[in-house]
Amino acid sequence: MSKKLIPHVIIDVREKKLIEIFKRKKESITHEVKQLDVADVVITNEVACERKEGFDFIASIMDNRLFEQLLRLKETYTTPILLLEGLNQEVFETMGMSLSSIYGALSFISYKLGIPLIPTRHVQDTALVIERIAYREQVKDNAPILSRKAPKGMNDNERRAYILEGLIDTGPKKAQLLIKKFKTPYNVMRAIKNTRIIYTKTGKPKGIEGPLKEIPGFGWKYLQKNKKILFGMENNAQKKIDDHW
Amino acid sequence: MSKKLIPHVIIDVREKKLIEIFKRKKESITHEVKQLDVADVVITNEVACERKEGFDFIASIMDNRLFEQLLRLKETYTTPILLLEGLNQEVFETMGMSLSSIYGALSFISYKLGIPLIPTRHVQDTALVIERIAYREQVKDNAPILSRKAPKGMNDNERRAYILEGLIDTGPKKAQLLIKKFKTPYNVMRAIKNTRIIYTKTGKPKGIEGPLKEIPGFGWKYLQKNKKILFGMENNAQKKIDDHW
DNA sequence: CTGTAATCTTTATGA
DNA sequence: TCATAAAGATTACAG
Numbered sequence A, B: 001m002s003k004k005l006i007p008h009v010i011i012d013v014r015e016k017k018l019i020e021i022f023k024r025k026k027e028s029i030t031h032e033v034k035q036l037d038v039a040d041v042v043i044t045n046e047v048a049c050e051r052k053e054g055f056d057f058i059a060s061i062m063d064n065r066l067f068e069q070l071l072r073l074k075e076t077y078t079t080p081i082l083l084l085e086g087l088n089q090e091v092f093e094t095m096g097m098s099l100s101s102i103y104g105a106l107s108f109i110s111y112k113l114g115i116p117l118i119p120t121r122h123v124q125d126t127a128l129v130i131e132r133i134a135y136r137e138q139v140k141d142n143a144p145i146l147s148r149k150a151p152k153g154m155n156d157n158e159r160r161a162y163i164l165e166g167l168i169d170t171g172p173k174k175a176q177l178l179i180k181k182f183k184t185p186y187n188v189m190r191a192i193k194n195t196r197i198i199y200t201k202t203g204k205p206k207g208i209e210g211p212l213k214e215i216p217g218f219g220w221k222y223l224q225k226n227k228k229i230l231f232g233m234e235n236n237a238q239k240k241i242d243d244h245w
Numbered sequence C: 001c002t003g004t005a006a007t008c009t010t011t012a013t014g015a
Numbered sequence D: 001t002c003a004t005a006a007a008g009a010t011t012a013c014a015g
Helices: A015-024 A052-060 A065-076 A089-094 A099-112 A122-138 A156-164 A172-182 A185-193 A218-231 A235-241 B016-023 B054-062 B065-076 B089-094 B099-112 B122-140 B157-162 B170-181 B184-192 B219-231 B234-240
Strands: A008-012 A030-034 A048-055 A079-085 A115-121 A196-199 A207-209 B010-012 B030-034 B045-053 B079-085 B117-120 B196-199 B205-209
Touching: A008 A015, A015 A030, A015 A122, A015 B099, A015 B205, A030 B016, A048 A052, A048 A065, A048 A122, A048 A207, A048 A235, A052 A065, A052 A089, A052 A099, A065 A079, A099 A115, A099 B079, A099 B117, A099 B122, A115 A122, A115 A196, A115 B099, A115 B117, A122 A172, A156 A172, A156 A196, A172 B016, A185 A218, A185 B122, A185 B184, A196 A218, A207 A218, A207 B045, A218 B184, B010 B016, B010 B122, B010 B184, B016 B030, B030 B205, B045 B065, B045 B122, B054 B065, B054 B079, B054 B089, B054 B099, B065 B079, B065 B099, B079 B122, B099 B117, B099 B205, B117 B122, B157 B184, B170 B184, B184 B219, B205 B219
Parallel strands: A008 A030, A048 A079, A079 A115, B010 B030, B045 B079, B079 B117
Antiparallel strands: A196 A207, B196 B205
């Protein structure tokens, strides 16, 4: 499943500087040059970038050009990206635009328009960002959003607690309490399994009953969430898989 | 949402610098100080900001702290915002982190995680951005957000895999394989429990036998290490049970 | 996050 | 069948 393909992008003719840089990147990423109407760089059918240098960025805010471009970009590609290049001190000082306006525009684009905004220092960095995104989009298979890395040098009980930290609403504190009480992760899970939510006559959750009841800090919400994850069942259907022990 | 003349925000106690600045802004924006768990500044029930200074930004990438924070932020507020402060030349040069990593992280946050990212020069500008956004959210008539990516919190199966990543020698790949095969973390543990190490006649570990045998990538060492953690039994006891004919 | 080193499983091969 | 070597895949670690 691991093909050693290198990513490929399409760059607009007018992006001379960018093209020059990509020519030197042949080993890691390929490109073709085209006349593009609505973007500066196309990465996939869904992802495309607009590149803006600091001064031009400010200027294009003032004459409303920027927002027109971005809206068109958004209409054409599901994931447009704005690469904001070299927005440094000098740009802020030179241009006759108020701080409020500049940051107002940044906020608007990023959080109101919902267009990913990535700042870079200069063209080289811009190219690097494009390369990284193209790589993620074309080569790297969908990696999970978040992966864990265990701190180095754990002893057995630290490791046992660490496993439990993957549970919902479970930090180091609760994890250690659980291990201290039940010794092993497997026992903890059985304890969770054998603890039930008590309901009032009107059907509202009132509290819990079982092994977990003996430790403070664990309530019905904790049980509800984690049972679903651990055992894949809704709390109602619990009896069904009542294992004997 | 009530129309107020002056917007109001909640700032975390630890943000000393920010608080100082907001004290001087009394005329245009009010604030209160609280102990916040998942954000640095709360603007509305839906909008909250995480503020990161350049140095801390890099550092928090390396130990995965940043991504955990951002994911929590995302789970708590529908519109989380990352204010990236003072990511200047000095930061790039000082920290021993590769360009690829830095821009990889920026791309990941902005376009993969879908969290609005706004660069600022320093705390004063950060405060200004917060003020702008608060004004927009609370005072100005809310123009609806054009389109925002669906929040990408962890779904159940991602969470299940995430728990298993706490096991030894278990990364995203193996965790996903296990969940795909056994559906729930609890089932995975039972599968591990029911899989045994097979020994040669000379007493050396040869392979494994049981449910886990059906998925590639899991051998006797994996079993040995994780059984000890999960169930607290030494591999010797396992060996004793081993019957070879 | 990225890139590299270390580790494990699996396949191949010979005793 | 067992033991060893090499290849392929994944995780662990450092920056």
